[in-house]
Amino acid sequence: MNRLAVRIVLPFALVLLATCGLAAWTLGRSVRQGALADLRERTSLLAQGLARSAELPMLAGDSAALGELLEEAGRDPDVLDVTVVDAAGRRVAGLGKPEAPRRGRTATVLVLEEPVRTASALDPEGSAFALDGGAATPERPLGQLRLLVSLARTEARVHALEKQIGLAGIALLALCAAIGWATVRLVGRPLRQLVEATERITAGDLAVRVAASSTDEVGTLGRAFNRMAEDLAAERSELERRVEARTVELRRAQETLVQTEKLSAVGQLVAGVAHELNNPLTVVLGYAGLLVEKTKEEETRRKLQTVLQEAQRSQKIVQNLLAFARRQPPARTEADLNDAVARTVALRAYQLRSEKIRLETDLQPDLPRTWADFQQLQQVILNLVVNAEQAIQECGRGSRIVVRTRAASGAIRIEVEDDGPGIPESARTRLFEPFFSTKDVGKGTGLGLSICWGLVSEHGGTIEVDSALNRFSRFTVVLPIQARPAGEAAEAKPQAALPAHPATPRRRVLVVDDDRAVLQFVGDVLERSRAEVHPVQGGREAIACLARGEAYDVVLCDLRMPDLDGSAVFRYLCAHRPELEERVVFATGDLANETSATFLEGTGRPVLAKPFDVDALRALVEQVERV
């Protein structure tokens, strides 16, 4: 028997047993008392009747009639003996059974004694019809009637009744036990099923259900349990779906973070390499340009031209690397990215139509503006569109590019999706690494997505990639919606203009750089432009020159130098030679360095990005000469 049965049925059974026992005992006692009372009353009436009937025979001395009377009374099966004695106590008549039998400890005989009386005179007020004692007064005793009544038959009847009561009690108990057992079966079995089902649910089996066909409380409980199990299953399914989605998001975020960290590290490396390449490449570019100009012999000129072209190609690579790695703040405005998308699509529309590729846009009409560099983001969108175009062309699969804009959760999402070949899983984690490319050799430098990543990162955003092989590729630029900072102008700050300066026949140019080759090259170029070049190697020497109070038309100063860098020279100049502040032009290949970029942006001075070629140097010098 289970606990429920013990807790419900056992107390019930005990109470029932006690109740039945008490009822049986009470009933038996009542029956016994009632039977004895009935017997006593009946025999008392018999004794009274006999006593009255004995009056006349006693008066008449009719012992025969008295004997007949007593014999008649003796026919009562309960009457053991009847004896009549006279007033003197002498036995007048009797049935001849003076001693009553006894059985065990219990007296089985009831002894009743009734006086036999007669009236000494008629009561004139008495009933004319009555013959009993009430009609005669006063009374005169005639004798005594003694009636011995056996309790055996009464006891037997009582015992029979007690036995029947006991059997009825047992039957009632059995019936109640059967009902209780049936109740426990009816209630306990569904509850056990519920308990088992609950344990299975606890163990994780949410598919378990219980039978709940009845309309009673148990059925209602079962249906509620089933609904609960269904809800739990649905919630667990939803939870698993959410966990899976969050896991995917987390994995993507992790991948993005890794990618970001990796690209950041790559960017720093690239910046350092590019910087180291800047000076030699500047010299190579410069002298190659000068030699091309000077050389008349065609074969040598062609070869020098090749050197120059390759140096320029190297210059572009370095510039792209710096573009990827640079941390200089974008020129931000309250940009309308739908406009950026529209302009970019317009640039590529004709080309794509000719290549049988549909370019579709799905732009959210009320897309909010954001504080961003319009040009940079246009460059990002263009890069992504061109990548999609090239992917479709290369594999010959797909014919559709869709650009979408959406605003949600405080961000603007720009999606560029194509139905091209998709991106292999192995390639997705390396897409934004510099020089990584899935294109054919010669089709790309492998820096496009790296640059995009850098630009988007500068805006605090990220780029998500989703793809399925032979189905689609989708690049999503996620940009946080940023309001225009207080105090910022709605349009980008215009490039600082060089101050006007009267031209002199021979300008003096102070060239400050730690690299002798660069100093030599710049001097050669500017000397050919009739400028008086005063080269100094390092910041300390530059300050020493400035301290001597010499006048210069242009101060071309490198930014990163081992002794004193360009910023220290500029601060000195501002402090001691303020007339030269606006004659300063910085030459640096360290634009990727955030500190440098911030410094340069703060000065507002023009920057000659290393590596520079002869034309760039001359153009800037000419610009300075015009000032």
Place this chain on the structure above:
Amino acid sequence: MPLRAPALASLMAALLAVAADGQDRVLLLVSGGPEAYRRAEAGVRAALAARGSSIEVQVVPAEDAQAALAGKPDAVVAVGAKAAEVAQRAGARPLVYAMVLDPRALGLPAPGDPAQPAVSGVSMEVAAARQFETFRRLLPAARIIGVLHDPAVSGPAVRSAAAAARSQGLDLRAVPVRDEGEVLVQARLLLPQVDAVWAMADPVVLTPANARALILLSLRSGKPVLAISDGFVRSGALAALSADPEAVGRRAGEVALSLLDAPPGRALPAEPPPRVSLSINVATAKNLSLVLSPEILREADGVYPRSTP
């Protein structure tokens, strides 16, 4: 196949009629009931036996009388009122009754009535004058004797009894009752007015229940009851003058023989009982504080109770 009693009686009667030719066949019908009937039957048989084999006696219970009467007996002797009623209704002749308390009620002649042809009997009724004479001796102080009766039945007898009482110096105060239920009511009213109660042979008054109640009421009120039979005395009446059943039966048998011997249709008057017994209950006398004379106690045929209680 067992024969039923009536059929057997008819068969026996037929056989006797054929085989005992020359014998007189007497049918003795006996009522069931008191021992007195048995004693009367014995008296009848004793009287008939005196005639020897010339008389064939057939004793039949009153309940089986019809079949026996169909056998055309030469004479019928009926003991008890029931047997007498059956025989009278059957028109049996000659008919002699015995132990009939009220023959007139059955259309039979009582002592003193005109004789009827082939019908006679011996009454149980003791002459009132004799009864009052005995009562006078038992209760010398008594002056008023009360009696309950149904005038329709016992009116003439009461009137003659009243005359007999007066002759003894007694006043018979008669109270009429119409039915059995009125007896005890009238008894309560009567008892305070009388010195003794005479329980005369009135079938309305002396039913078994009324007789006992009347005796008990009388004893409670200290008034003796003078009854008509020995049984009443045993039950508490002070005394009774009653016919001797055996003597009544014997005389009835003799009357029957007389009718057989006489020419058909002879009328013999009914006779009083040939012998009267006096019964006295000394316990009753003691309870009533009566002192009875030794002479009358010696005269008594029965003194009750027989053993001192």
